[in-house]
Amino acid sequence: MSATRLLVLGVVRMFGRAHGYQVRRELLTWSADKWANVQPGSIYHALKKMAAEELLELVDVEPGEGGPDRTAYRLTDVGEHEYQVLIAKALSDPQLNHPDLSAAISLMTTLPRARVINLLRQRLVHLEAEQRQAKLMAEELKAHMELGTPEHVSELYRLWGGITDASLAWLEGLVARLEAGEYVMADDTGAAGEPPAR
Incomplete structure (x- = not known):
């Protein structure tokens, strides 16, 4: 998935109609250039590509x-559907990366x-399963250490467990x-939040 694609669709949807400079200016006020690496060229490219699609x-x-x-530009009905699919996936799928979320x-x-x-609760279910898996892996690692696995490898499991725990706490909040x-x-x-009538 592309965070740029979702953001551009979302901003055009918010305005009802927008040109590249408006989209760029809005995303800069959100600092999306920093956390999603959205650059001016990628905005104009996305607009042209999504118009072609x-x-x-x-x-x-x-x-x-x-x-x-x-x-x-403005969203078509197909564009509205794509926006709904992308935002739902980004909210519910914990496998997507940080910029998408x-x-x-x-x-x-x-x-x-x-x-x-509802979408965030779906993400919670997946993260809870990841948390259980991380705990099981940590237990398995203890058994493998007796067979010669270096002790410092346990830091990987602490890292993964810590990330999952922090993500769960934030999401529950x-x-x-x-x-x-x-x-x-x-x-x-x-x-x-709803797009203007066409």
């Missing part, structure tokens, strides 16, 4: 201010509260905050 449609070309013309968290308020909680009504979600009164 019919996820976005060209809606307007504005004269640029001292530079090239600005092409405005970060992109999904930055856009989670575009979805209904119950849906986000986020679910609790969402259940308590924190953050304005797409289905909350006055929320701005």
Whole structure:
């Protein structure tokens, strides 16, 4: 999955229609260039590629201010479907990397509260299974140490266990905050998470 793809679709969706400079400016305010490595060239490339894939449609070309013309895009129905698939996968699949989850968290308020909680609970189930597996592997390692496995190898299991424990604690906290009504979600009164009508 591509965090850039999800972020670009999400920002165009938020604005209803947007050109590359708007998408870039918005993502820079989120510091996405740092945590998702979203660069200006990748934004313009993603816009053109997704237009070719019919996820976005060209809606307007504005004269640029001292530079090239600005092409405005909006999501197609296919693009909306792709956005929903990408954000659901990024929220629920613990195998995806940090930038993908970060992109999904930055856009989670575009979805209904119950849906986000459900997707995060799916991630929790997977992480709980990983936590159990890490504990079993640590126990197995103790047996292997008696057979000559170097002691320092146990640090790998401590690392993996620590990452899983921290991820679980954060995720349980986020679910609790969402259940308590924190953050304005797409289905909350006055929320701005749904795309504008076409």
